[in-house]
Amino acid sequence: RKEVEQDPGPFNVPEGATVAFNCTYSNSASQSFFWYRQDCRKEPKLLMSVYSSGNEDGRFTAQLNRASQYISLLIRDSKLSDSATYLCVVVSGYALNFGKGTSLLVTP
Amino acid sequence: SAVISQKPSRDICQRGTSLTIQCQVDSQVTMMFWYRQQPGQSLTLIATANQGSEATYESGFVIDKFPISRPNLTFSTLTVSNMSPEDSSIYLCSVGDSWRAEAFFGQGTRLTVV
Numbered sequence: 557r558k559e560v561e562q563d564p565g566p567f568n569v570p571e572g573a574t575v576a577f578n579c580t581y582s583n584s585a586s587q588s589f590f591w592y593r594q595d596c597r598k599e600p601k602l603l604m605s606v607y608s609s610g611n612e613d614g615r616f617t618a619q620l621n622r623a624s625q626y627i628s629l630l631i632r633d634s635k636l637s638d639s640a641t642y643l644c645v646v647v648s649g650y651a652l653n654f655g656k657g658t659s660l661l662v663t664p
Numbered sequence: 665s666a667v668i669s670q671k672p673s674r675d676i677c678q679r680g681t682s683l684t685i686q687c688q689v690d691s692q693v694t695m696m697f698w699y700r701q702q703p704g705q706s707l708t709l710i711a712t713a714n715q716g717s718e719a720t721y722e723s724g725f726v727i728d729k730f731p732i733s734r735p736n737l738t739f740s741t742l743t744v745s746n747m748s749p750e751d752s753s754i755y756l757c758s759v760g761d762s763w764r765a766e767a768f769f770g771q772g773t774r775l776t777v778v
Contacts (some may be wrong), residue, residue, distance in 0.1 A: 560706070564704075590766075597774075598771070598772075599756055599770060600756075600769055602767070605766075643706070643707075650712070651709060652697075652707075652709070652758075652767060654706040654707040654708075655706055656704070656705060656706040657706065
């Protein structure tokens with residue numbers, strides 16, 4: 557079983573829609589969790605950290621469920637500029653474990 | 665934050681040759697990481713480059729194929745040796761206190777082996 561699993565998508569949604577991505581992880585001892593965004597032919601960049609209490613940053617909400625070992629990312633009021641690949645990252649020890657990414661395409 | 669300059673940004677190489685990728689950071693960092701991202705795949709850690717000691721390689725990656733240098737706290741190189749088409753991939757360097765904070769990436773090197 558892979559360390560981090562994500563639905564690769566693609567998710568095609570119209571502008572203004574709400575979309576949610578989930579990610580599951582296998583190592584229950586994982587310490588930290590992040591969502592990264594990767595634009596086409598670009599390097600990954602941090603979108604937001606994920607805390608047990610859940611956290612929100614504008615239109616983005618991230619949540620962690622340790623009992624079920626999954627994290628989620630909710631994007632409200634999708635913009636065209638949200639089109640990208642969203643990478644789930646789980647830290648175990650010193651290693652960052654990346655999911656394959658979920659591809660999002662927001663259409664006019 | 666950290667600004668990372670990685671070069672070359674892309675290259676097309678003949679099989680059997682070697683390519684050295686450079687990564688320069690604008691601040692001193694303890695650990696630097698080298699990743700590979702194959703088409704449609706997640707980032708896979710190749711090795712951790714430690715200053716003053718040999719790099720630590722992940723399962724499936726060996727020093728003879730991917731020798732790494734770390735001469736100081738701001739610079740590292742990754743060499744892809746004796747290349748084959750299977751080595752065609754994007755290679756990324758990264759820095760950060762991975763267990764608690766943001767990781768920063770270089771712009772990546774897009775390698776095509778023909």
